[in-house]
Amino acid sequence: MGEKRFMKGNEAIAEAAVRGGCRFFAGYPITPQNEIPEYLSWRLPEVGGVYVQGESEVASVNMVYGAAAMGTRSMTSSSGPGISLKAEGISYLAAAMLPALIVNISRGGPGLGSIQPAQSDYLQATKALGHGGFHCMVFAPNSAQEAVDIVYDAWEYAERDRNPVLVLMDGCLGNIMEEVELPPMKERTDADIPEWSLSRRNGRDYQGNITPIYTEPILEGINMMAGEMYKQWEEDDVKVEEFMTEDAEYIVVAYGIASRVSKEAVLTLREKGVKIGLIRPITLFPFPKASLRDLDYSRVKGIIDVEMTIPAQMREDIELQVMGRCPVYEYGRSGGCLLDDDGVLEAIEEIIAGGNDE
Amino acid sequence: MTEYSRASLLADAPSGYCPGCLHSLATKLIAEVIDDLGQQDNSLNVISVGCSALNILYWGGDFLSVAHGRAPAAATGIKRTNPERLVFAYQGDGDLAAIGLAEIMSAANRGENFTVIFANNQTYGMTGGQMAPTTLIGQKTTTTVYGRDPATTGYPLKMCELISTLEAPRYVARFALNSPKGVNDARKGIKKAFEIQLAGKGFTFVELLTNCPTNWKLSPLDTLEYMNTNTIPYFRPGVYKDTEADAE
Amino acid sequence: MKTSFVFSGAGGQGIMSAGITLAQAAIDMGKHATYLPEYGPEQRGGSAKCTVVVSDDPIVSPLPRQCDNLIVMNAQAYEKFFEDLKPGGVLLTNLNRVAEANDRDDVRLLPVPVDDIALELGNPKTANIILLGVLTGATGIVSREIFVQSLTEKFGKKPEVLDMNIRALDKGIEIGKQYKA
Numbered sequence: 001m002g003e004k005r006f007m008k009g010n011e012a013i014a015e016a017a018v019r020g021g022c023r024f025f026a027g028y029p030i031t032p033q034n035e036i037p038e039y040l041s042w043r044l045p046e047v048g049g050v051y052v053q054g055e056s057e058v059a060s061v062n063m064v065y066g067a068a069a070m071g072t073r074s075m076t077s078s079s080g081p082g083i084s085l086k087a088e089g090i091s092y093l094a095a096a097m098l099p100a101l102i103v104n105i106s107r108g109g110p111g112l113g114s115i116q117p118a119q120s121d122y123l124q125a126t127k128a129l130g131h132g133g134f135h136c137m138v139f140a141p142n143s144a145q146e147a148v149d150i151v152y153d154a155w156e157y158a159e160r161d162r163n164p165v166l167v168l169m170d171g172c173l174g175n176i177m178e179e180v181e182l183p184p185m186k187e188r189t190d191a192d193i194p195e196w197s198l199s200r201r202n203g204r205d206y207q208g209n210i211t212p213i214y215t216e217p218i219l220e221g222i223n224m225m226a227g228e229m230y231k232q233w234e235e236d237d238v239k240v241e242e243f244m245t246e247d248a249e250y251i252v253v254a255y256g257i258a259s260r261v262s263k264e265a266v267l268t269l270r271e272k273g274v275k276i277g278l279i280r281p282i283t284l285f286p287f288p289k290a291s292l293r294d295l296d297y298s299r300v301k302g303i304i305d306v307e308m309t310i311p312a313q314m315r316e317d318i319e320l321q322v323m324g325r326c327p328v329y330e331y332g333r334s335g336g337c338l339l340d341d342d343g344v345l346e347a348i349e350e351i352i353a354g355g356n357d358e
Numbered sequence: 359m360t361e362y363s364r365a366s367l368l369a370d371a372p373s374g375y376c377p378g379c380l381h382s383l384a385t386k387l388i389a390e391v392i393d394d395l396g397q398q399d400n401s402l403n404v405i406s407v408g409c410s411a412l413n414i415l416y417w418g419g420d421f422l423s424v425a426h427g428r429a430p431a432a433a434t435g436i437k438r439t440n441p442e443r444l445v446f447a448y449q450g451d452g453d454l455a456a457i458g459l460a461e462i463m464s465a466a467n468r469g470e471n472f473t474v475i476f477a478n479n480q481t482y483g484m485t486g487g488q489m490a491p492t493t494l495i496g497q498k499t500t501t502t503v504y505g506r507d508p509a510t511t512g513y514p515l516k517m518c519e520l521i522s523t524l525e526a527p528r529y530v531a532r533f534a535l536n537s538p539k540g541v542n543d544a545r546k547g548i549k550k551a552f553e554i555q556l557a558g559k560g561f562t563f564v565e566l567l568t569n570c571p572t573n574w575k576l577s578p579l580d581t582l583e584y585m586n587t588n589t590i591p592y593f594r595p596g597v598y599k600d601t602e603a604d605a606e
Numbered sequence: 607m608k609t610s611f612v613f614s615g616a617g618g619q620g621i622m623s624a625g626i627t628l629a630q631a632a633i634d635m636g637k638h639a640t641y642l643p644e645y646g647p648e649q650r651g652g653s654a655k656c657t658v659v660v661s662d663d664p665i666v667s668p669l670p671r672q673c674d675n676l677i678v679m680n681a682q683a684y685e686k687f688f689e690d691l692k693p694g695g696v697l698l699t700n701l702n703r704v705a706e707a708n709d710r711d712d713v714r715l716l717p718v719p720v721d722d723i724a725l726e727l728g729n730p731k732t733a734n735i736i737l738l739g740v741l742t743g744a745t746g747i748v749s750r751e752i753f754v755q756s757l758t759e760k761f762g763k764k765p766e767v768l769d770m771n772i773r774a775l776d777k778g779i780e781i782g783k784q785y786k787a
Contacts, residue, residue, distance in 0.1 A: 006633050024439050026431075032645070050438045054431065055464035062428035062461070066404070066435025069422045074435070092425050115645070176668055177626065177641035179633055198402060198420050199440060205399070207367075211414055211423035257669070264667035340671035 002181040009144040010035035010174045012182075013103060013167070014043060016148040017075055021155055021186045022101070023049035024074040026063035028056055028082060031115040032171035033105035036077040047185075057082040061089030061102075068098040069210050071197030073155045073188075077103035079171070080121050081112060083129075090164055091130030094226075095212035097196075099158030101151065102129075102136070103167045105174035108336045116336025117171030119256055122313035125168045126285045133223075135230050136166045137237065138285040140255040144178040146282070152183050157237070159194060161229055168284065170308060172257045172338065233286040240288035241280040244270060248277030249299060250352055253292070253318055254306040255281045258332075258339055262306045265345040274352065284314075292321035302355045303328045304348055310334035327355065365389030366398050367419035374412055378578020380535045380568035381409055384477055385416065387541070388448070391549045392419070395556070401444040402436060404429045406458075408450040409483040427458025430465035430474060437472045444552060445472040452482045455491040455515045462517070469526030469560045473551045476517060478593065479568040487573030491515045494588055499573070514592060518565050522598035528554050530599040532565040534590055536582040540567075543595075554602065567593055608661040609747060610670045613737075614687050615679025615700070617654045620734030624677070625656035628738060631748040631756055632660040640668035653682060660747060675745065677737055678704055679720070698740060700733070716744060716785050723777055732774035739778015744785045750775065 007015070014036045017025075025044060027037040037053065044051045050067070054060030060076050067074040078086060083104045093100050106121045108114035125138045137157055141147040151167060158165045193202040198210060214222060241259075244266060245251060254262040259280040269276045281288045292303070303322055305312045312330035319328050331347040333339050364370070367389045373382045392401050398419060405413050407426035414423050424432040429447035437445045454462050454476050462474065481499055482488040489499040489506060492514045496505040506514075522530040529551050533544035544566055551562035567589055569581035576584055597603070611628060613621045622643055629639035637660055644655045657673065659665050676691040678684040680703040691697055693712040702721035718740055724733040735757075742748060753775055761768035 006630050006639075024435060026435065052434060052438060055460050059428065059431040059434075059461050059464065062425060062431035063435035063438075065424060065428075066422065066432035067439045068435070069432075070436055070439050072435075072439040088425060089428075096423075172642060172669070175643055175645070177629060178665075178668075179638065198422055198436075200399065200420075200443075201440070207399075207419050209414070209417075209421045209423070211405075211421075212425070213411065213414070213423055261667045261669050267666065338669055340669045341667050342671035 002183050004179060004181050006177055006179050007144060008035055008175060008177050009147055009169065010105065011039045012144045012148050012180045013077075013151050014039035015182060016151040017101065017154075018043055018047055018049070019183055019185045020152040021073040021188050022075050023047070024064065024067035024072045025049070025076065026052040026054045026060040026067075027076050027078065028054050028060050030079045030082045032107060032117065032174050033077050033079050033103070035174070036103065036105070057085035058089065061086040061093075064100050065089055065093055065096070065098060068093065068100045069096070069198050071193035071199045071202070073099075075101035075103065077105065079105050079107045080109045083121065083124065087130035089130075090136070091132050091134060092212040093164045094130070094134040094136070095132065096210050097162040098164070098210070099155060099162055100164045101154045101158060101167065102164055103151075104169070106168065106170045108334065114336035115171075117175075117257065117308065117338060118334060118336060119170050119258060119308040120313075120334070121168065122284065122307070122309070125166055126287070126317070129166065134226060135285055136164050137161070137233060137283060138166045138168055139239075140168050140282060140284050142173065142256050142259045142280065144173070144176060144180045147173065148180050148182060162196070163229070168256070170257050230286070234289070237283060238286050238288045238290070239282035240291050241278070241282060242291055243278040243280065245277035245279060245295070247275050247299075249275040249301045250277075250304060250348070251295065251300060251302075252276065252278045252304045252306055252348065253281070253314065254278065255284060255314070258306045258308050261339045261341055261344045264341050265348055268345055269348065276348070287317050289321050292318060297325035300326050302326055302351065304351055305330040306339070306344055307332045308334065308339050329355075365393050367392055367401070367417060369416050369418040371416060374415060375409065376572045378569070378571040378581065379409075380479070380566070381412070381477060383535055383541065384475070384566050384568060385413060385448075387545050387548055388446070388475065391545060391552060392444070394549060395444070395552055397444045397552070397556075400442070401446070404433045404436065404445065404447040406447060406449040406453040408453050410448050410450045410453065410477060411484070413448060427453050427456070428461055429453070430458065430461040430470070433472045434465055434468070434470050437470060441471065441558070444556060446552070447472065447474045449474060449476055450483070451476070451478045451480060451490045451492040455517055463520070463524075466521045466527050466561050466563065467524050471555055471558055471560055473555050473562045473564065475548065476563065476565040477568045478517070478565055479570045480514070480589065481570050481573045483570050483573055487570070492593075494592055497588075516593065518563065518598045521563050526561055527563060527599055528560040528601045529562040531563070531597040532567065532593060532595045534567040534585060534595050536567070536569070536585040540595065565593075567595070608659065608663070608665070609675070609745075610673040611658040611660070611675040611677065611741070612655065612673040612687060612690060613658070613677045614653070614655040614683035616682070617652045619654065619679045620731065621654035621679060622656050624734035624738055625658045627753070627756060628741070628748065629658045629660070631752045634752050634756065635748055637662060638665050640665050642668050653686070655683070655687070675741065677741070678707075679733070679737075680704065696744065698737065714785070716740060716782075718781055724774065727770060727774050727777065729770055732771060735771050735774040736778040739775040740782035740785075742775075743779035743782020745782075746786075750779060
């Protein structure tokens with residue numbers, strides 16, 4: 001049995017990272033993720049880890065690059081504008097095949113946007129976290145507990161793939177306090193330090209190097225390997241929650257905080273006799289294509305994309321799987337205005353009523 | 359009889375630096391000092407972007423190649439997690455004094471226990487000779503075709519002078535590689551910096567004045583004379599900070 | 607059974623800590639709870655608001671549009687949030703700062719001179735504990751024992767502070783009971 005605590009999402013992420021083996025964090029203050037660096041600034045030294053407050057987002061992600069190259073489980077966190085600044089570094093991590101955890105507690109955008117919660121970074125997270133055409137696995141937990149479970153195992157994926165992993169949450173989930181059950185500390189020794197790293201603590205006795213720059217045709221080969229890896233993720237690593245979809249005529253698609261508000265609406269509508277369900281991508285990349293592709297479209301009358309951003313950003317990924325077999329609708333709030341139970345419920349009812357009129 | 363041999367961390371490959379380029383000499387000096395200190399397996403070279411990045415082809419020891427200007431940040435991540443290693447960053451003037459100014463000043467100010475070796479040849483060599491933050495007043499480059507004009511481009515940045523104003527750094531020195539004495543002094547300076555680091559004492563910074571025959575459009579020999587008459591009068595060699603010596 | 611609370615007022619009035627204390631107390635009683643703060647860019651003197659949801663079952667959405675219990679500690683918060691209370695809900699106001707709360711005739715109004723009572727007790731910082739006491743007395747959402755336990759954990763090392771907080775809690779409960787539905 002784990003240990004139960006009433007914790008802020010951001011702090012739960014930080015503690016789960018430590019227990020998952022994180023021993024290096026570098027970051028720069030930005031709302032609404034400040035509890036992550038604040039927590040790790042005292043927590044990491046307790047377990048022999050290192051916390052550094054970087055002079056910028058750019059410096060922070062490059063500190064992570066250095067620490068990750070030594071085989072140390074390393075992470076940084078930020079919010080939208082800061083993730084943009086880290087984009088170069090994340091691309092370099094991918095190029096140098098370095099595992100790391102990046103956490104984005106997102107806020108309203110574009111630009112400085114707002115410091116209030118929003119889901120405005122879906123496209124950045126899933127399509128282009130930086131230049132050069134690479135992908136990271138993108139996890140979108142919808143509770144403090146799920147964030148703990150995902151962060152705890154983030155380096156298992158990152159080290160398996162030698163690729164950074166992104167956890168995308170919004171400011172609501174970062175700041176919400178909920179009860180979480182914490183897993184035990186992963187005890188790791190020098191023998192666990194990967195052989196590809198530049199550490200010598202694992203007994204490596206030959207010269208090694210790591211670079212984000214390659215000559216042709218090596219780079220093409222690396223691009224091809226990455227392409228194969230992304231395909232493999234679709235086979236092995238898709239995580240999705242399908243809720244009341246078996247007989248559903250309407251399907252809400254939502255992730256993160258939007259999925260919780262949407263699920264409440266689904267439950268209310270079911271009580272009213274509406275045949276409605278929810279598909280919740282937990283991995284945004286790889287996207288749960290099959291869940292949407294394989295629906296029985298002789299039954300499904302409409303898909304409703306609910307996101308806390310305007311316009312909806314996941315819509316194209318949904319439409320690619322629906323392939324015109326039913327209408328796709330969207331509802332959202334944006335710019336720091338939060339989704340709420342009644343708002344989502346009313347929007348869905350309106351969409352269904354409108355759809356039935358057509 | 360003295361036996362001369364290739365330093366052990368220099369890969370067995372001909373240098374791809376332009377003929378007469380002092381990057382080769384600087385790299386050789388570092389490798390020789392590592393041999394002197396017996397740090398062949400413990401050293402870690404953080405290779406920056408620019409002509410310095412060519413070292414990924416010639417450096418035979420452990421190295422990490424990093425983003426433009428970010429070597430001091432990456433070195434921070436390395437050294438903080440692996441303090442037993444001899445960590446040094448090798449950066450050029452565009453990398454260190456322009457795009458990476460925040461990283462070098464912040465790492466120096468934190469007193470990070472690694473060494474930065476700064477090759478200052480007053481130009482962006484790799485990209486074809488554009489104006490660098492250290493380009494001399496009046497010096498012609500591909501982006502200052504009439505010579506660097508301080509009215510629009512400011513003045514060459516003196517990094518040793520800047521860094522030596524900070525509290526944390528332990529050793530800050532500049533050497534010119536255009537004379538045998540300068541080369542000998544530089545070798546001693548690099549060794550001293552590494553020794554301070556190995557003793558865990560803090561940040562060390564060694565600036566090496568170098569050349570760029572190709573982009574200066576001078577013969578290698580003429581670049582050495584150019585350095586005497588133009589570079590050295592502005593970037594004065596010397597020890598700018600030495601907390602060891604101050605304590606004595 | 608799912609019950610929601612919105613605490614609102616100015617920064618420095620103990621709004622956030624009241625919300626956290628209530629949520630923690632509910633969890634200590636074996637219920638489920640979420641606490642969601644809303645934050646502005648100001649570090650001091652800005653508006654403060656948090657939402658607490660307490661339920662016997664795991665909480666699906668932590669974002670109700672309207673709450674069952676609205677606690678307003680100043681006039682600005684009242685003006686901003688009085689519509690966010692469900693019909694039939696409880697509107698607990700700080701009578702010292704919200705003089706006329708007469709926009710809703712479909713809710714139970716609990717006007718309490720919280721600031722005066724806190725001053726009488728000797729410390730204006732106990733205002734939020736008084737509020738929690740009133741809620742406890744009026745709704746029975748959590749028990750006195752649980753609050754006393756959490757106050758003891760927090761202030762156990764300072765007996766005089768603990769004593770003052772328990773007196774604040776009891777004073778609040780006494781007032782709340784007068785309003786018990």
